[in-house]
Amino acid sequence: MYASWFAYSITKPYPFRWFTPVTIVGCIFLIVIFSLINLGSSGFYLKTIYTDDPNGTLTTGSHWYMKAPFNWEDDLAVKCQPKILSVGDRFFTSTLGLQYEVKSITRASDNAKRSTSLPSVPYLNNTLEDCFLVDSALTLQKADTAARATWWLSYITSSVAATASCTVMSEQGPVNLTLGLQYGGETDHVYDYVIEDNYTTHASTWWGTRLTNAYLAGVLATMSQIDYSNTSYLAHGVITYTRNQTQKNIRSSGFFDVSSWFISSDGYINNSDDLLSEAIMEGLHHARLLHSLISVDLGSCKSSNILLDKKGLQYAISAPDDDNRQSGGLLYGAAPSMGAPERFTSIPAPGGISNTNLTLLNETFSEFTPIMGDLQCSNSTIVAQYLCSVPKKKSTGTMLLAIVLANLVFLQAAWKLLNLVAGGMLPTSDPQVNICQGCSGTLYENIHIESH
Template sequence: MRATKFPALPRFSYTITRDYPYAWVTPAVILGGIVAITFVTIINVATIGFDLVATSTNNPNQTLHDANPYGHHGLLSLLARGVKASCTATTLPINIQMFTTNYAIPYTLSSVWRENEDNTQENLGSLVYMNQPINCTVTEVIIQVLGKYTQTPILTARSRVGLLLKTHATCSVDLGNRPSASSVAKRLTYFNLIGSYNLLDETIPHFLLRNETDKASLFWGESLLSVYSLITAGAYHEEASVFSWGQDGTYNAYIGLTRQSNATTGSAEEVTSDEFFHVQCFTEANYCGNHTIPWLSQGKGVDGHAFDPYASIWGTIDILGKAMWFTVMTDLGQNDNAIPNMLAYPDLLANLTRNLTTVVQYWESPEATGNITGSTIGIDHTLSTKSFDPSTAPQPALGAEPAFLSTDYICQVPRSKSPGIRLLLILMSDIVFLQTIWSIFKLILDYKVGRDGHNSRHCEGCLETHIQESAAPVGPAGATTITNRKPYIGRKSIDESDVEMVSYEQINVTERHVS
């Protein structure tokens, strides 16, 4: 016998289609396609066209503000949030040196701590900081007198008496990492800063952004520190030389200045008074004890000696200490924290600089020779050498700007891809999105057509064949023919299960029975 060959089963298939029975489909597809293409392209331009790259900055707030390529309003800005810029907090270890964003005095981070719920103190090894404004209070000014054994020879050659000024300030910052704390104070992180200033030592940077107009208060603070560092060192040299205590250059003294009043809020009368400071000092001559500026200016030492301890230096010590105190307040961004800032208000600044013109004239007079002052340093005339006059116009913009710790941050910011790569990625993404939208649209439309009952599951050719076969003549007895078809719902092809096989005899019997 001859083997019967069966056709190979198809590995692929195609879909039978027919027109949708709705007149609105074509315009809907055209208009919807235009809208879909536009919307999808806008999304892809905003989200695909940029990469996040790492960058370093010392102003993360400005970096985050400028990083959005589409601004901060509108649809593109909202869509571009997927490539939103971000910055990481920096860790400042203890003993690190830094400036504030006013760049006047260098500071050393000496300690960091937090207050716990049980009122215990938790000491930390570093400060995790993210450009929050700092709130600080100056607690002490220290003036160290340096001689030939406590400063380098080159500094001693410039001035036999050197002055190192230090300040202690306690600051706090709300890092926002303890939201469950019971009070605002418990959410704060506290830290101590030690600031330093030495006119002679050029290795210690200070006042990096000198500007008489934009930073007028710091400009006047630097002027006072520069002039009164020389005046105080000269006065100390003269006093110690007269009484032979520092004749060979072995100057060595510690002068600690703290606030005399313990009131929570100070006044203008307090800061302008010569009793503002409480003094504790040690000199090569003797121990000064704990006194005020007026008491020490009388020359009454602990042993009653009329010349002990250097009565003529305390007037300049008072001005120098206030200049350092309020310069640090300005550098730390404080106008009125416990006490008013003398560099921030015209009348207080006029009081603080009232003797400036006189002392500059004395220093530059023939009487103030190097033998008396012990210094070869001249007055810096790029700074102010005259007393401040509050009646002059225009008045400089005095005041302290909000201060932040100056440090570097690592930020992720969006950067535009190359035009070719950007176009290719946008086209590919458009195709994927549009194909998805089209599939969803067809799914919904097919479901609607099926529910409307338009013979949607029959192709047009299948319907015509079914009608023709139903009207075909009856064949001879014993033969079979297709008399009924099953609906082609969800089918792509026709097989034997789609038809019912009946005999012509059955048909004839049925017809006779009907007749």
């Protein structure tokens, strides 16, 4: 007879009553346990995705069978890479309003009187906190050389530069962000410096953009009416409104500290607030509106604001402490002497084309509010895309095959271990342990026993 290289072992039943039930029950139990263990380790894989909601991804991505004790390595945990926010970066917030540029990043040091400047900081969609307008600077530049009073177009080359401040939590603790505001400040009816200004879903932003433009045009109009002298004019200057942190009421005249300087066409510097009083007054309300718009956009919902309730909105539309727009004031009514007064006396209707269908400011509250959405504010975060690794289920067939194969490996190891334990107990439990079942009761068994 042919003899193969390979051989098989001859077996006989174990003499233990408990072995069969333990094997059957243990097998069922181990199949369940091993299936749960292999479900996480063999049934899923990590997939890389981009998301704008890493916090939601981190909280919903993992299942209980992917964690210890079923997955000791915890290699299926959801992980997201933070955005590295650096000085010079530009961003929008989740409110989708204005654009900001990071001017500086600072962190409080152990010495409370000092802070540490940072070039960048990891950011993981944390809520912006304690945001406010630090200052608003109206840089007023005359576009023509006319010495006499003209109209707002004379200062069309003017611009607005604003600075805001926010606190955000990071891996290094709370850090302060100083933000430069990218505010278009168009004196025409153009509002594309914000992403979203839908009048039903972003009503506060809609009002804020329209009113800031109108009041900025009002500043230019009051500047154009200044008679400096018969031969020279105010060529260039800046009016700065700096937030006074001790004053909490936005309607107060002390909510901003005001400073200004101008240089005339003949080279003289003029710091007279009396000469600029009308422009400063108009600019003060523009700063209030800009502060309110920024607060809504940055999610600073508890700060004093004139764009979050109807009474505040009425004040925002026509400030009672702005003498320029009251009866007899420079900008009252149609202001026919100004030329194109609709730039600062009217705004377009919701949903209308920007330069048509204009409505006078003092009529906008009664006409627009019935069709507008709610004035509201919510927490804001920085809009960014985050790279995350999330567990993804394999196809059903591949997952079942992987689990079955892994189970077989574990069950075979468990069976070998059980045999090893039972085999170690046999010499003391069965004197015929080394005699095969077919030889029991034969001459071979007697000879074998006698030899021992």
